[in-house]
Amino acid sequence: MAERLPISTGHCTVERDGHVVIVTMNRPEARNALSSAMLVGMADAFAYISRTPDVRVGILTGAEGHFCAGADLKAMSAPPDDERVRRRMAEIPNFHWKGLLRESVPTKPLICAVEGYAVAGGTELLLGTDLRVVAESAVLGLYEAKRGLYPMGGSVVRLPRQIGHAAAMEILLTARPVTAREALAMGLVNKVVPDGRALAAARELADRIAANAPLSVQAILRAHRETWHLPEEEALKVSDEIGWPVFDSKDAAEGTRAFREKRDPVFTGE
Numbered sequence: 472m473a474e475r476l477p478i479s480t481g482h483c484t485v486e487r488d489g490h491v492v493i494v495t496m497n498r499p500e501a502r503n504a505l506s507s508a509m510l511v512g513m514a515d516a517f518a519y520i521s522r523t524p525d526v527r528v529g530i531l532t533g534a535e536g537h538f539c540a541g542a543d544l545k546a547m548s549a550p551p552d553d554e555r556v557r558r559r560m561a562e563i564p565n566f567h568w569k570g571l572l573r574e575s576v577p578t579k580p581l582i583c584a585v586e587g588y589a590v591a592g593g594t595e596l597l598l599g600t601d602l603r604v605v606a607e608s609a610v611l612g613l614y615e616a617k618r619g620l621y622p623m624g625g626s627v628v629r630l631p632r633q634i635g636h637a638a639a640m641e642i643l644l645t646a647r648p649v650t651a652r653e654a655l656a657m658g659l660v661n662k663v664v665p666d667g668r669a670l671a672a673a674r675e676l677a678d679r680i681a682a683n684a685p686l687s688v689q690a691i692l693r694a695h696r697e698t699w700h701l702p703e704e705e706a707l708k709v710s711d712e713i714g715w716p717v718f719d720s721k722d723a724a725e726g727t728r729a730f731r732e733k734r735d736p737v738f739t740g741e
Contacts, residue, residue: 473487476516480511482508483512491674504542504546504592511566511570514569525740529579530584531582538596541590573599576599579692582676585611585669586667589610590614591622594649596624598633606666607663611649634657683738684720684723685738697713
């Protein structure tokens, strides 16, 4: 049974169910447009995922049929009613960038489950995640150019690196909507599922990851992030430095033993 964590805010609920933490943007009346309270809750949630040893995977989703319709500039400029949220805004350096996944991305895999609108800041959030499950009728897109704005969440840098120059420039410069099927064909998302199934499908994916050895999963994620921009020779050196210690772990011994004994391994992250 999922347990609601005290780091939740009125605009962001954070629940833990076993090895999985589910972060839900919760402003359905505004299609889950970003507010300061939401970004504080998300920043705290992502930090919790990273620092909690028994948490192995995070899921980011939106409440009541939408992922996120971007930034609500009015809500972000107004001081929140919640005193704890105001205090955390002062305590977390760059809380807005951390909540938007521009800084301090979790050290554990983060999956986004997208229904409905995931535009502007919603697509920027998607680009900061590791795996993406999207409902059939979902709408993605970076609309900033047609509003006289700029995608400050990192999309100008991340999108071309993730899907290539031509497709990225079309999305950024035309500011047009992108369908779920287009996003899948571009390699922007992993899976398209029937409407209403995104969170369930993301949870299935999370459970499969959580069943693997956490040290192995985190080392793979770290190696990718630290080497993608390096020449192969340098990248392999970094990869070896990260990978070899995994072989000395208790989980490596357990994985070998479980294979030999024809049973499921019981990994502890040690």
